[in-house]
Amino acid sequence: MSNNKYLMKVNRRNKIRWVAIFGYFLLILAYLVYTYVNDFNEELIIGYLVLIFGGFFFILIVLIYPYFFPINRPVIEDREVIDLTEQYTDESYFEEVKLRFLYYMTLPFIVIYIVLAVVMIFQGSTSEALIFAVVSAFFLTIFVLFEHMTIIGYKDELVIKFGPFEERIMINQIISARPTAIKPLRTYLGYGKRIGTDGTIGYIAGAKTGVRLELQETKSYVLTSLQPKKLVAFVRSRKNS
Amino acid sequence: MMIYIDPVTYINLLRFTKVDTLSPTSEPSAKFTYWHSTRLGKSQGEISQQQEITRQAVSKAIKSQERDILERMLNFAQAIGVLVEWYDVSLGILIGITPQLENRTCLIFIDDRNQVLVFYDQEGYTSDKFPNEMAIDRINETLHTNLEKILGFKEIATKLTDR
Numbered sequence: 001m002s003n004n005k006y007l008m009k010v011n012r013r014n015k016i017r018w019v020a021i022f023g024y025f026l027l028i029l030a031y032l033v034y035t036y037v038n039d040f041n042e043e044l045i046i047g048y049l050v051l052i053f054g055g056f057f058f059i060l061i062v063l064i065y066p067y068f069f070p071i072n073r074p075v076i077e078d079r080e081v082i083d084l085t086e087q088y089t090d091e092s093y094f095e096e097v098k099l100r101f102l103y104y105m106t107l108p109f110i111v112i113y114i115v116l117a118v119v120m121i122f123q124g125s126t127s128e129a130l131i132f133a134v135v136s137a138f139f140l141t142i143f144v145l146f147e148h149m150t151i152i153g154y155k156d157e158l159v160i161k162f163g164p165f166e167e168r169i170m171i172n173q174i175i176s177a178r179p180t181a182i183k184p185l186r187t188y189l190g191y192g193k194r195i196g197t198d199g200t201i202g203y204i205a206g207a208k209t210g211v212r213l214e215l216q217e218t219k220s221y222v223l224t225s226l227q228p229k230k231l232v233a234f235v236r237s238r239k240n241s
Numbered sequence: 242m243m244i245y246i247d248p249v250t251y252i253n254l255l256r257f258t259k260v261d262t263l264s265p266t267s268e269p270s271a272k273f274t275y276w277h278s279t280r281l282g283k284s285q286g287e288i289s290q291q292q293e294i295t296r297q298a299v300s301k302a303i304k305s306q307e308r309d310i311l312e313r314m315l316n317f318a319q320a321i322g323v324l325v326e327w328y329d330v331s332l333g334i335l336i337g338i339t340p341q342l343e344n345r346t347c348l349i350f351i352d353d354r355n356q357v358l359v360f361y362d363q364e365g366y367t368s369d370k371f372p373n374e375m376a377i378d379r380i381n382e383t384l385h386t387n388l389e390k391i392l393g394f395k396e397i398a399t400k401l402t403d404r
Contacts, residue, residue, distance in 0.1 A: 003322040003341040074340040076324060081344045084327035084336060084398050179325045181315035208312045228315075229328060 006073040006198070013066065014186065014197045020062045021189070024055045063195065070199020075214045078176045078236050088233040093153030095231065097205040097224050099146055099191055106143040110136050146192060149205040151223060153234050158213075160203050160223060165193045167203070173215050177235040179228035180212040188222075196222060211235075269355040275299055276306040277353060280332055281385060307331070314349050317357050323347050332384070332401055336394050346394045348376055353383045362394050373397075 031051055035044050079085065113136035120129035145163035152159045158169045184204045188194035194202040200212070200220040210224040211231045225231045269277070275288050285303065289296040307330045314335040318325050323337035326346075333351035338344050339361065346362040358379060363372035371377075371390035380397065381388055388400055 003339070007322050076338055076340060076344065081338045082326050082336065082346055082395055084395060086327075176324075179315060179328065181312060181319045209315055 003074055006071055009071045010198050017062055020059060024059050066197055066199040067195045072218050075175055085236045086233045088237040093234040095151045095225060096148050097207055097226055098148045099206040101206055102143060102146055106139045109139045149203055162203050171238045174213050174235055176214045177232045178212055179232055180210055182208050182210045182224060272302045272306040273355050275302050279303055310351060317349055327398055336398055348394050
């Protein structure tokens with residue numbers, strides 16, 4: 001597939017994904033408004049459940065589809081056309097990319113729910129305090145798990161750790177490693193381990209730059225990195241040694 | 242005409258890119274001016290004295306501008322379908338391969354007015370004596386260098402990093 005076709009297909013699929021998500025939420029919103037205005041009856045409840053679950057599965061299919069039907073871009077092997085790779089002398093590579101977005105999304109909730117739990121204890125309602133404590137613990141767990149992503153480069157493999165996810169990529173399987181721009185929301189619909197519009201597996205943390213690894217058997221990874229040039233230099237130096 | 246770009250890529254760029262436009266931008270920001278001064282060889286101390294601000298503030302502004310420049314160059318490369326081979330943020334220059342143009346190399350450069358310029362390697366495609374003259378002229382003009390007009394993109398990158 002030519003690169004122009006790749007770009008066009010990716011953009012088309014991006015639009016489909018976003019329209020599906022917005023459409024789903026608009027449908028739910030419309031239904032909520034309708035049921036609020038009219039009296040609640042059994043038929044409406046069944047309709048609502050069908051909408052929620054049916055829509056959820058539809059969205060799931062839309063999100064997972066690129067993984068099974070990836071859009072392959074032309075792969076050019078490292079150093080094939082032009083070689084400007086910089087020297088990488090260290091034996092290993094280590095990088096930690098923080099997910100700052102999570103600080104704003106979880107820390108306020110953790111504090112609020114802890115405060116509420118303490119207030120409830122003083123008011124004597126232990127069951128409510130317990131609920132608030134559990135919710136706070138849930139947010140705390142998410143924060144601790146996804147606060148940062150780690151990329152560790154060893155002699156013959158790259159290890160990516162992000163929360164409960166861990167991926168080992170053998171360096172001799174990598175055909176090409178190149179710096180790339182990352183649009184976390186537009187292409188990957190969020191952060192964490194994600195499936196991109198073109199079917200790439202993305203480890204997306206808090207930066208808009210990263211490295212795209214093209215592997216044998218048309219598998220591709222996109223890793224967020226604050227220093228893509230250094231990571232590329234490491235991969236290429238290990239490949240050659 | 243400062244930008245060498247083929248019609249198909251140009252149409253794609255206009256249709257799909259959300260990162261930049263080819264029109265001149267407004268006045269460069271202070272951050273950009275500090276960064277541009279350092280790329281011309283000025284030290285952070287000199288800039289802080291000249292602007293009467295702390296050295297930490299200059300350092301922070303330059304670091305932030307470097308991230309912006311990197312994101313902008315990579316976004317631009319992705320939008321026009323360029324596979325990135327090499328870049329230097331401190332120089333505002335990126336070299337990549339364009340598969341849709343028979344793997345022709347491409348140079349993306351941030352000029353002194355904060356505009357993104359795209360040049361495609363003309364070597365072997367034109368009968369000109371100096372195929373990359375336009376790109377080299379812009380680089381020389383912006384970075385106050387004296388690169389020879391005969392150079393290819395790879396040699397430009399090597400000469401600039403050795404500078």
